[in-house]
Each structure stands twice: as structure tokens, then as C-alpha cells.
Amino acid sequence: MIKYKYIILFLAVLLSVGCEDYLDRTEEGTGYSTEDEVWRDRNAINSMAYRLYDTLGWMFEIRVTHPDRLRSGMGKNYGCIEVFSGDVIFKRSLAVHNAVLSGDYVTALNQAFGNPDFYDAWYDNWELVYTTNAILDRIDGVTTDIMPQSEIDQVKGEALLFRAFAYHELSKRWGALPYIKTKILPETDLNLPRPTYKELIADIVADCDAAIKILPEVSYLNHPVNMGRMGKAAAMALKSRALTTAASPNYTLNNQKDTELWEMAAAAAWDLIQLSQTSDKVGLYQGDYNNIFSTEPGTIEGVWPRYNLPIAASRDLYRLSWLWRNIDGDAGYSPSQEIVDRFETADGWPIDHPSSGYNEQDPYSNRDPRFYKDILYHDAPFAKVSDSDRMDMRTTPLGEDRTAPNSSTYGNSATGYFVRKLIPEKYNKKAYNRTVYLNAPYIRMAEIYLNYAEAVNEAYDNPNAMAPGANLTAVDALNAVRNRVGHVDVRPEFTTNASDFREVVRNEFRVELCFEYHSWHDMLRWRTAKEELDGKVFHGMLITDDPSQPTGVRYERFEIGQPARVFDDRMYRYPIQQSDLEVYEAPKLTQNPGW
Incomplete structure (x- = not known):
């Protein structure tokens, strides 16, 4: 893969002074001198697509393994959103944890070395916007004498998918942001107003749909060359996640229910579930649960996979x-x-x-x-x-x-x-002392079933309803996730009305996806974080010998020795760095409320 420095334009990472545009520089050992020469080289074009995957390092630094953290600087795994949610406790005092737990997002945002979720997520996703637009600006001009049409479609599909991904990850933290669809040049006017979230999700869905239409493969599971690259199932999965997020209370107009968005979310999840019912590349894995995360080379569960050596x-x-x-x-x-x-x-x-x-x-x-x-x-x-x-x-x-x-x-x-x-x-x-594969899917099939269950229940106010054309009810979808690990169906007492079933679905998200970096953002999208976190002290289990007890030990809950959590309404959005608003002269990109 061709190595190159990060591109610095609006809201992108300022890694060093005098950074150069990758496409306009001479890469040592390549002989390239112009952008046109790069676009006539098959390997170089594919390398630009590979760069999109490299930019995901921030997201995987803390998911399962440390290789990405090591590449981007020791310490970045410190900003663990599982700690933010309270699902795990980390007793070492770290600046980013202390800031978030006390409600000080401004300090958290400035922890460049120790906080992927606040700092890297902002800058690296804007780099993705820049890079994907640079690819989309030229990819339609590539002819089949340079590379096969299937590879052209793959690179274009990846660019569309990763642009949608970048805006999804940015918007769920910072709210709706201008959806830039053209190559960014020094003279590009970036002083753009914020769209509504509904306008933003329309652009994200459009990019996902375009990617679904042209990506050549459903999935590259077990592919000898392209394993780990994204197929159309990944674009379908992102569409499902993005619509489920957009329909959630934190992102709708005045935080009110938007039935149309829930219907769209249900349909998007069903499309992928329906595909999985006949595909040998994606689906709800039925083998040992542990194999989803540590097997060679992966399972059908990982619809947006991540493979390490x-x-x-x-x-x-x-x-x-x-x-x-x-x-x-x-x-x-x-x-x-x-x-x-x-x-x-x-x-x-x-x-x-x-x-x-x-x-x-x-x-x-x-x-x-x-x-x-x-x-x-x-x-x-x-x-x-x-x-x-x-x-x-x-x-x-x-x-x-x-x-x-x-x-x-x-x-x-x-x-x-x-x-x-x-x-x-x-x-x-x-x-x-074994050597093992460790997989950390960004999206796995269980989440799609949960998205479907939640969206159907919310869209039709009935856990026993189905999306149009589907053959699963919301209850059926939840039971499919539970049954594959040997758990019982949802009890009938909780499937008679939408309100009771909503609580079951939300708990299922927390249990099925625990330790997979979902809980924090689920609490934000549901707007339950204030209720769940503000003033909260978390607990552990004290275990001491006691022969009088049935197991020979006594179990006593105790408070973890940490201050009570702080969460107020402004924390449902992350603040934007004031320097970005000022340096890039973007007054129309208003600061989030309360910051």
C-alpha cells in the first residue's frame, strides 16, 4: 500500500506543518509526478481504497486488540467508552475518563493522546470525507483498460460506503453536519449551515443505497485476496444502523417519535435479514458463541468485519x-x-x-x-x-x-x-501459548435482528407486527438472537404491548452486545443516559468465606470508590472544538447547545 501523509483541510488532522496532497505529490520510489498518472495505475487506485480502511484505526484501538493503538500511539486505548457507559470499571485515574464521568466534555475533547471517541473520531472521520470525495471525483473516469469494471465498482462502492460511515459516526456524536459531496480544494467554501438530522440521514441512506447497488460481492468472507474488504452486506448493515440511530429520540425533531424513520429502519434491517436467509456469506452464526470473536478467519456473523493477523x-x-x-x-x-x-x-x-x-x-x-x-x-x-x-x-x-x-x-x-x-x-x-485470530466486527448480524425488533415495535406500536413483506415479527427477531445461544424466548408477559417490549429490546441490546462498544451510544440515542448515569455510583461484588452460605462464600454488593457520575442534557452532543469554528471561519457551523 502506498504510504502518504494525512491531508489537512477543514476539520482534518493537523499532524504536521506543510502536509501535501497525496494525489499531487511524488511518492518516493513510484515515479508519480501528477494526479493523472496516479489515476492511470491500477495498484495506486486500489491503494487509495485501502487507505479508507487504515483510517478506521481509531475505532478499533480499544475494541479487542492493541495493534491499531500501537500504530497510532501508545495510550489511545485509554478513552474506553465502555467505562463511559458504566458497563466496566477502570480504577486507574485517567484524564479522559475523569473528564467524561464528571461531565467535562471540553477537557475530554482536548485529550488528543488518550481519547479516540472524542478526538480521533472527529479528525479521522473528516479525513475520510476528504479522501472519499477525492476518490469519487475521479473514479468514474477510470476505464476498463486500467482496471476491471468489478474493481472500479469495488473502489467506488467503498468510497460511497465510507463517506456514509464517516457522517454516521460524526453525527451521532456532534449532531447533523454539512454533507460535503465534492472534492475539497483550498478554495472550497466550507462555511456551510447545519442540515436537519432528517436531511443528513437522507444523504447517508443515498450513499449506502448507491454502494449496495454497485459493490460486486455480498461479502468477502474467506476470499483469498479481498478478505476484510466490504461487500454490499456491510453497506446494508450501515444503512440499518444509521436509520435506527436517526429514528431514535436523541436525533428526531424535538426528540419526538418519527414513525416514518422507524418504518425505514425496519425495512432496512429486514432487507439484510432476508438476504441472510439464503446467503452462505452473512447470517446469524449458529456455532459456539466464542467463535464469533476468535476463530479463523471469521464467521458469517461479521457483516462489517475486522480481521487482525x-x-x-x-x-x-x-x-x-x-x-x-x-x-x-x-x-x-x-x-x-x-x-x-x-x-x-x-x-x-x-x-x-x-x-x-x-x-x-x-x-x-x-x-x-x-x-x-x-x-x-x-x-x-x-x-x-x-x-x-x-x-x-x-x-x-x-x-x-x-x-x-x-x-x-x-x-x-x-x-x-x-x-x-x-x-x-x-x-x-x-x-x-497459542497463536489465535482475534476478530472485532464493527457490525454483526445479531445487531441487525435487534434493529429490526426495535424498529418494528416502534413503527407499528406492536411487538407482534412485521415489516411489509417480512416473515418475522419483532418478537421473532429477538427470539432468533436469544435461541441461537440456547436462551428461552422472551416471556409472553413482555410481548403484549410496545412499552413493555421496548424495555426488553433495550436490555437485549445491552446484553447481546455488551463489551462491544454499543452501550454508551445506545444510551445517548435513546436519551436514557441522564436517567441511567446522573448521580449514579456503580457497584462490584465483595466475596468472602462464609460456610453458612449455600456456596461457602458470602456475596455483598459494594460501592466502587469513585465519585458519583454527572450527566446533564447538553452531554447528549459532544462540543465542537472552538478553534475549528474560528480557524476555518465556519460561523454557520454552530456550536452544540450548552457548550
């Missing part, structure tokens, strides 16, 4: 974000008691329901099967140095896995739990 425990274990110090990791993200409590009982009751039979002194029995796949809890079977190992999370006497329980030391559990979901089985430096 195999990672050896002996050399690269530190790169796995969820491993803890006792097995030579160094992350120390600990699930909160609040996310643990979201897992239902095995027969489908919330644990606080009178019919659940939940026993506070035997809390890990009889739970949703995903609980055992996602959470490492006291006495959980988990091979550390031998196949017969079990997790010892006792506080006193000190267990094997908590060298400093509930302390400020990071790299260990602060809550009595660890994440299991994204950790391959039998993988650590101490005993299981």
Missing part, C-alpha cells in the same frame, strides 16, 4: 485489551455489578422480578447462557494454567486473580468480575 500469546498478549495481570495482561477492565444484573434468569425473568427465584447468595446459578460466555465470576471454570482451573475472586482470603482487590491498582479486578466474552479459551503466556 494471528496474535501469539508469547509475544503480543498485552495487545488483548481485556486480559488481567495475573495471566500477564495489563488492562484491568472490570464489569460492573450493574451490567451483570442485566442478564436474565435461565427462564427469562429479570433477576429483580418476583417470579425470578434469584438468590443473592447463589447469584450465578440459573442465568441466561450468555452470562457464562461473557462474564468471569467467582468459581467460574476457566483454564489459566490447567484445564481444571476455576476463578477465585474472593476478597479475603486473597484469591488467585486479585492481587490488589478493589484497590486503585489497575490490571486486576475492581469489581469481582472479569470480561470473558472477547478472550479466547486457553490463551495466555503462563500455560497456553
Whole structure:
């Protein structure tokens, strides 16, 4: 791939002084001297498409592994939005976490080295806008004597898809922004007014539809050359996610329900579900749940995939974000008691329901099967140095896995739990020195089923309704996600009206997609973050020996030693850097309310 410096124009990354336009510079060793020469070279054109994927590093720096973080600068994994949501606790004091948890987004925005979600998401997505427009400006002029039509279509489809992606990621944080569709030149007028969110989503959908129409493959799963490139299923998935976001209360006019957008969201999700019913490239994976995240080379679940090279425990274990110090990791993200409590009982009751039979002194029995796949809890079977190992999370006497329980030391559990979901089985430096693939899909098929369930329920005020032409109700879609891991159907008590089912759907998002960097932005789009976070103190589980209890230990919830959270209404949008508004002379791009 041709290497080149970032392009600096409006709202793009200012990495160094005197940056040059990639297409107008002579690349060492290539002999290119003009833009026209680049556009007559098949490899160079494909390299521009590959650059689009490189720009996604900010998003994957903290998802599962650290290679992207290492490429872009140690420390950027610190800005973990799983901490922002409260789904995990990180006891080490970090500026970006402290800022967000206290409501100080302005400080968070200025943490260039430690915050992908605020800082890199802004600049890198504007770079994507620049780069995609530069590609779209010339790609239609490429002829089949330079590259096959299928490759022309692939590059054009990728440019359309990544432009839509950039605006989706920008808008869900900063609100609707001007949708620039032409190549950006030094003389381009960038003082553009904000569109409405409904106008913006129309542009995003148009780009997704155009990409769907021309991308040559459904998916490049197992493709010997193009594996990891996006097919039409990825564009369909982004369309589903973007419409589901646009229809949500945080983005509609006056935060009121927009039935038309929910109907569009339901139709978009159904289109991909329908495709998956006959495709061997995309679908709801029916094998071992863990294989979705660590199998070679991936599964049909990853409709927008992300593949890393195999990672050896002996050399690269530190790169796995969820491993803890006792097995030579160094992350120390600990699930909160609040996310643990979201897992239902095995027969489908919330644990606080009178019919659940939940026993506070035997809390890990009889739970949703995903609980055992996602959470490492006291006495959980988990091979550390031998196949017969079990997790010892006792506080006193000190267990094997908590060298400093509930302390400020990071790299260990602060809550009595660890994440299991994204950790391959039998993988650590101490005993299981394996090389494994680690996959972190940006969008997987389960989310599309959840989008469909939510959108149908909201569009038709009925969990037992279907989108036009569909063969699944909203309840059916939710049950498909639950059943594939052996969980029971949604209890009929919760499927009789839209309001009750809405709460089930939202909990299903939190459980099925936990630790996959959804919760924070779901709380924002639903406008539930203030209710869920403001004034909130999160909890862990204190575990001590007690022979009088059914499991031989006593379980006691305790408050994590951190200040109460702050969340007010202005925090549903991120602030724009004042310097961007001033330096680029864009007064029509108004600051978000309250900032």
C-alpha cells in the first residue's frame, strides 16, 4: 500500500506543518509526478481504497486488540467508552475518563493522546470525507483498460460506503453536519449551515443505497485476496444502523417519535435479514458463541468485519485489551455489578422480578447462557494454567486473580468480575501459548435482528407486527438472537404491548452486545443516559468465606470508590472544538447547545 501523509483541510488532522496532497505529490520510489498518472495505475487506485480502511484505526484501538493503538500511539486505548457507559470499571485515574464521568466534555475533547471517541473520531472521520470525495471525483473516469469494471465498482462502492460511515459516526456524536459531496480544494467554501438530522440521514441512506447497488460481492468472507474488504452486506448493515440511530429520540425533531424513520429502519434491517436467509456469506452464526470473536478467519456473523493477523500469546498478549495481570495482561477492565444484573434468569425473568427465584447468595446459578460466555465470576471454570482451573475472586482470603482487590491498582479486578466474552479459551503466556485470530466486527448480524425488533415495535406500536413483506415479527427477531445461544424466548408477559417490549429490546441490546462498544451510544440515542448515569455510583461484588452460605462464600454488593457520575442534557452532543469554528471561519457551523 502506498504510504502518504494525512491531508489537512477543514476539520482534518493537523499532524504536521506543510502536509501535501497525496494525489499531487511524488511518492518516493513510484515515479508519480501528477494526479493523472496516479489515476492511470491500477495498484495506486486500489491503494487509495485501502487507505479508507487504515483510517478506521481509531475505532478499533480499544475494541479487542492493541495493534491499531500501537500504530497510532501508545495510550489511545485509554478513552474506553465502555467505562463511559458504566458497563466496566477502570480504577486507574485517567484524564479522559475523569473528564467524561464528571461531565467535562471540553477537557475530554482536548485529550488528543488518550481519547479516540472524542478526538480521533472527529479528525479521522473528516479525513475520510476528504479522501472519499477525492476518490469519487475521479473514479468514474477510470476505464476498463486500467482496471476491471468489478474493481472500479469495488473502489467506488467503498468510497460511497465510507463517506456514509464517516457522517454516521460524526453525527451521532456532534449532531447533523454539512454533507460535503465534492472534492475539497483550498478554495472550497466550507462555511456551510447545519442540515436537519432528517436531511443528513437522507444523504447517508443515498450513499449506502448507491454502494449496495454497485459493490460486486455480498461479502468477502474467506476470499483469498479481498478478505476484510466490504461487500454490499456491510453497506446494508450501515444503512440499518444509521436509520435506527436517526429514528431514535436523541436525533428526531424535538426528540419526538418519527414513525416514518422507524418504518425505514425496519425495512432496512429486514432487507439484510432476508438476504441472510439464503446467503452462505452473512447470517446469524449458529456455532459456539466464542467463535464469533476468535476463530479463523471469521464467521458469517461479521457483516462489517475486522480481521487482525494471528496474535501469539508469547509475544503480543498485552495487545488483548481485556486480559488481567495475573495471566500477564495489563488492562484491568472490570464489569460492573450493574451490567451483570442485566442478564436474565435461565427462564427469562429479570433477576429483580418476583417470579425470578434469584438468590443473592447463589447469584450465578440459573442465568441466561450468555452470562457464562461473557462474564468471569467467582468459581467460574476457566483454564489459566490447567484445564481444571476455576476463578477465585474472593476478597479475603486473597484469591488467585486479585492481587490488589478493589484497590486503585489497575490490571486486576475492581469489581469481582472479569470480561470473558472477547478472550479466547486457553490463551495466555503462563500455560497456553497459542497463536489465535482475534476478530472485532464493527457490525454483526445479531445487531441487525435487534434493529429490526426495535424498529418494528416502534413503527407499528406492536411487538407482534412485521415489516411489509417480512416473515418475522419483532418478537421473532429477538427470539432468533436469544435461541441461537440456547436462551428461552422472551416471556409472553413482555410481548403484549410496545412499552413493555421496548424495555426488553433495550436490555437485549445491552446484553447481546455488551463489551462491544454499543452501550454508551445506545444510551445517548435513546436519551436514557441522564436517567441511567446522573448521580449514579456503580457497584462490584465483595466475596468472602462464609460456610453458612449455600456456596461457602458470602456475596455483598459494594460501592466502587469513585465519585458519583454527572450527566446533564447538553452531554447528549459532544462540543465542537472552538478553534475549528474560528480557524476555518465556519460561523454557520454552530456550536452544540450548552457548550
